[in-house]
Amino acid sequence: MNEIIKIDNVTFEYKGADEKLLNEVSLSIGEGETILLCGSSGSGKTTIIRLINGLIPHYYKGDLHGDVTVSGFDIRSTELYDLAGVVGTVFQNPRSQFFSIDTDGEIAFGPENIGLDPEEIKRRSDKVTEEMEIKDLLGKSLFELSGGEKQKIACASVSALLPKVILLDEPSSNLDIDSILKLKDQIALWKSQGKTIVISEHRLWYLTDLADRVIYMDEGKIGREWTGSEFASLSKNEINELKLRPLSIEQSLTDKDLTEKDLGNDVVSFEGFCFAYKEKAFLFRRPDFSCYDEDELSLNIPKVSIPAGKVVGIVGHNGMGKSTFLRCVCGLQKRCKGKIRIGDKVYSGKERLDLCYMVMQDVNYQLFTDSVENEVYLSMQERDEAKCHEILESLGLIEFKDKHPMALSGGQKQRVAVASAIASGAELLLFDEPTSGLDYSHMEKVGELLQSLASGGSTVMVVTHDPELIATSCDYVLCIDEGKVAYLRKVIST
Amino acid sequence: MNSKKLTAKDFITIGIFTAIIFALEIAISMTGYIHPYVVATYVVFLPLVGGIPMMLFYTKIEKFGMLTIMSVLIAIIMFVMGMGYLGAPLIIIAGIAADLIAKSGSYKSSKKTIISNGVISLWICANYFPVVVTADSYRQSLIDGGFSEEYAEGLFRVVNYKTIWILVVICFVFGVFGALLGKKVVKKHFEKAGIV
């Protein structure tokens, strides 16, 4: 097998960092190989991807020692635009990768940049569209697509450049299970075309039969290496010890659908949660929704109850109402007139905002101040220093109290959001995909956090695609399908 | 590889900050039609609040041309939005001047950056150009366009060829204030977070 990527004794430190991110790493990858890079956050996976596509050193500045050669090109001395036809990269976040507004233009973007003939560009676009079966996505605005569809267009856009090497940086982070399976097909397609593929990932279950080699990064060095089959046959314990996510996802629910009667009296009830994003035709005044407008509703929940003081996972296919439900419960959708009943009290309209607190999928939207401490104070009516420190301690954030929230890692930011949630005194805590891009140990921590919030008396609702999170931290699961409640089941405790 | 030429990344940065500044302009200019006097306050609020994104932009500027191009983009967008091409020369000259001033401080000098922002903020005055330069016919067009005589009077009391100079000065001054405010905010948040 020809060697197509050679990373030779590379040490790298990002500009302004205190420590080296990569320490004397050497890696050789043969043409046509599919490599999986795994390891905890900060172990160096993404840095290796950036070395191969040239973003280091041309885009991310820092101290680089050693050589990187890709398909005969010495990365250090080759400009990024010359590498476009050689290395393609699919990034983590679907919404920030696209340059164009329309899908067709985005697919043609790469070939247009390198100055190909219009006929050639058309030929490639058509070929890619056919291979990936995305004809129905053509002629649309990228802003109308779902996360999974955007990621598909990103893949198509990279494919159109016909690169020999394709890199993927945590591509499944923002995708639901269906989209991940489609992504898996895409990678299999590329593999069959002889491309060399390097994937940096936390979610391993969908790649076990595609990877030829698996490389485990540990604090800037290559920790261990297995062939694909060796890796797939590692025991659950071994995987656990490496702090990696499990290789297979298991069904962990009981079969019995729970009804109102089964739940007893200690419940939180939701009544009249009906809503549609598609507005009814209107000229001047937007009408409210009632549960009778059956056909048009994105969310159609006349009544459902969940046990109070427990962690309830909310699952369902993407676009089928989970996040919509959370937003309505929280009170963010004014036109949804649902009511929440806890014990004797009924909350409606604006009261729902005080009752609930939602930690969003992208925590960056809800961090407003310049220090972790201030974030917590922001949620408090009166500044209570003792209570604030108590909360920070319980979340392991006390050492960061003066740091700017945006300087923290993803997992830490999330804990700050949780801290402000606790400080707000909300009884009903909502989480929207809290573990999307997290590695195993962080996911575990989030799970523990959810459980401790519930034992503290709050009712916790978590929208998640993460089977591992459900298995480790949820007590019940509510499935929402096509905007309606499909079932409520208990999780088998391990 | 430190070339003086602007790269694709630079152009994208310029595009993003121009979009932000324009989003601000649209948001603030919506208030102007309540009362003619409010129109004059553009030169106070826009440079002041705009100073925050501008100062962040300045931290990313290391080469000549970025401010100039931003001013060209602003001129184009202003025209497309119906505010005329009369302001274009002002905007672009302000942009070039601001660029030169910032350059003289190697894009790092605090003082020069602040003055530079004051100068480029003058683009906001282009909002007034139709009013001043074509004074009489604009006045007539306002009345024909349905604005009341009183509004027209009010507007012209505040914005005319005499007061325009005052407005320019106020604009510059608040551009400077905006820069000072922006610098403070950038330090408080973006530097502290390590993004700068």
Add this chain to the structure above:
Amino acid sequence: MSLRLDPRTKFFMMLVVSSVVLISATTPLLWAIRILMTLIPVTLLIVEKKYASAIRFVLLYASALVITFFFISEQSTGIVASVLLGYTGMIVQYLPSFITAWYVIRTTNTDEFMAAMQKMHVPDGITISLAVVMRFFPTIKEEYASIQAAMKMRGIMLGGGNVGKMVEYRMIPLLFSCVNIGDELSAAAVTRGLGGKVRRTSVVELKLTTADYILMELFAVSAVLFVYFKYFAR
């Protein structure tokens, strides 16, 4: 039926409309020409199936015109009249160019736009920046909406009565977000070859068709008539 107009025709339309609104309309004839000019992009919107926006624009413009002409005259005084007049005046003045700009942006694809700019000999850098401005406006809207939702939830919409805080809570997350997206956008664009030394091509081949010529002539003639009747005819 979808009308494929060359972007240059659309630019010409914007140019004419923007210039005409600068000249005031004093007689009914002039108003008629102005209104006709405004209706053309509306019609085009309908052709492109953007019915909702077309209807909303027509209603907005029509109501503004009606209010302006029939209910309020130049003798009006008083606060309510002045505010109302202010808003309708603004709509009447700026809506035509806004509708045209809206139409152009909604129906022009990014690569068409860049190709047209190239043909008009606009420097590449400016083209890239303009394309990014257009692409970023909807993003700013989306990001701001999410930030507003977060603010609502945390109860800080009014910043505790402090204007400074109100601005801070809105601007800071927005700027962080835009900078992050900008960085990722740039990385994704340059790794796909943007900014190379090679001259950019386009899969869309721009050619002026009959539709383009007809429309351009229509606008040119309207503009000429407008100027003639305004300044030369008595």
